[in-house]
């Protein structure tokens with residue numbers, strides 16, 4: 208597993224913010240902006256998006272219409288995404304700490 212804390216390539220700051228864009232042509236695009244110098248740090252085209260604490264509606268909204276199969280499956284899928292997200296986040300924080308890159 209390779210882990211990096213993203214930093215601004217122009218001023219080396221670790222203070223970053225995310226701008227989210229959603230429209231028909233781009234289901235979800237994330238622009239990472241440096242909070243110090245304002246430069247664009249990175250752009251991500253996101254295939255799956257879990258917004259912690261915002262519930263299933265937020266998650267469904269981020270999905271493509273073609274991915275919607277049945278309301279019954281949404282709950283199970285969402286629960287899995289929620290649990291995985293929390294577990295992965297804790298694991299990543301732990302590993303970052305082991306690698307001396309902790310927050």
Ligand SMILES: [Zn+2]
Nearest residue numbers: 215218241244
């Ligand atoms: Zn910067």
